[in-house]
Amino acid sequence: MNFPHYKQEVLALTLRWVRRLSREKFSMLFTLVQPMLFWLIFFGSLFQRAADIEVLQAPNYMSFLAGGVVVMTVLNNGLAGGVDLLFDKENGFLERMMSTPIHRTSVILSRYLFVMAITGMQILVILGIAFLFGVTPITGLLGIGVIMIIGMLFGIGLTAISMAMAFSVKSHGDFFSMLGFLSLPMIFLSSALVPLSAMPGWMQAMAFLNPMTWVIDAVRPLIITGWEAAIPQVAMALVILAIFDAICLYGGAKAFQKAIG
């Protein structure tokens, strides 16, 4: 592999994703000011009084929800990360790119750079808004850094799932129905909106198997409890994410090979 060439390709491809986003004003607005924000603001205010502080183990519902909303943002972003590749596949742009002497991984890598950058910015936007509503991450800037790292590690696996779907579906209708099929249960069968202890037993069992739960359980103490409670959770999340990412990347690589082979 010729490194200067690789760099030239990947930068040009990444610039294309940025340009595409910046040309779609609406889409940019909705990407940066995620619909997830409304969850934070509306649900946060709506359930403020209905939620039981004892069950939540948090000072208020808004601060409980912030961690969940951060991870939901990562989820949405990651699962949508393959959409542009899906369109490229359908309209022949992918084939055009693949007919040039680029390294086969360049397109994927450029997409990752783009999705990760957007995800990072969104995490900051969400935490910023939460701050305006009085939620200050108790572990400070370092904690925010750890939240970003965990979020991106989760995003890597999710984006791989999305790209694998983009490369293997027959039509984009299939893609979007699979997306809906995946994302809602991932959110509701996790500790995003309510703690596991408040769930019926069968839901608890399913949420326990959901990587999202582990990620949220690491992010939340970083916001509301402090390092002591957070460190074991973060360590656990890193182990789970390593396994999750390995599986997703393997599946993604297989789907990609099959699609361009």
Next chain:
Amino acid sequence: MNPAIEAKSLRKTYGSVTAIDDLSLTIHSGEIFGLLGPNGAGKSTTLRILITVLKPTSGTATVLGHDVVEEADTVRSLIGYVPQERAIDRFLTGREHLELLGDLYHLPKAHAQERIKELLKLVDLEEQADRAAKTYSGGMKRKLDIACGLLPNPKIVFLDEPTLGLDVQSRLRIWDYIRQLREQGITIVMTTNYLEEADQLCDRLAIIDGGKIKVIGSPKELKAGLGGDRLILTVKESQLEKLDQLSEGVKPLPYVRDIRKIDNGLDIRVESPEKSLPGVLEVANRIDCQIDGIEYHRPRLDDVFVSFTGHAIKGEYPEVVVEE
């Protein structure tokens, strides 16, 4: 000189569908080579294998001496590709498309800018170069497509149905570009399902149908190979029983080479319609067979197509029809 492209027994299957089957061909340097066939014939599949984006199920192909599977990267750096679909990113401007491709072909920036300027001029898109492609007409998109294919200064350009869906003027324009490329020594490989395009533009062509090559040759050779002009007689239904008699009577005439029965008449190959027509009509008169229609024409590519595939490429029909 080594051939530009050599394909040996290429085969591509998708599950139970065989897209191309035992396809072999040689394309010479500097020629315009056409793959002519109806929808679903396997033209794009063949092209995709040659440009390395699709691996053949079996068989091999080389482009400028490099294997399309083993040395795919080398092949990619030597060719340009203009896909069948308008592979355009609607949010990018024309210039941004070319800049992106410049980087994908690893051109140095200054050289790329130079080349982009030249190409925008060649395809006459200078004015629209900085507009988003979603504001382009179909013809403008096609021109941008072609500029993209030419950007790397390729030795071989592959064009998949370059004039599909364009108006007559744009089509002629694109034929012009293609001929200009040949002047510069570039080899052109294109697909088409327009007979006229294959006939006028291609130096040599392969007729492909059902994933198989039926015949390869220059349009002239192929037409000459049919042996003579066509004279087609049609009769009314009431006269159909006299066809055998008519056929017997015409057969011994001079200038007549071959006779085939068609649904409502005879399809006769003759050396010259002018010389053979009086004789044929005289036979018809003698046996009192009333002729309903006569048409004749020089052999055309559609005749070649029918004779090698057994069907017409589309509903295209002859122009010289003399009613009696």
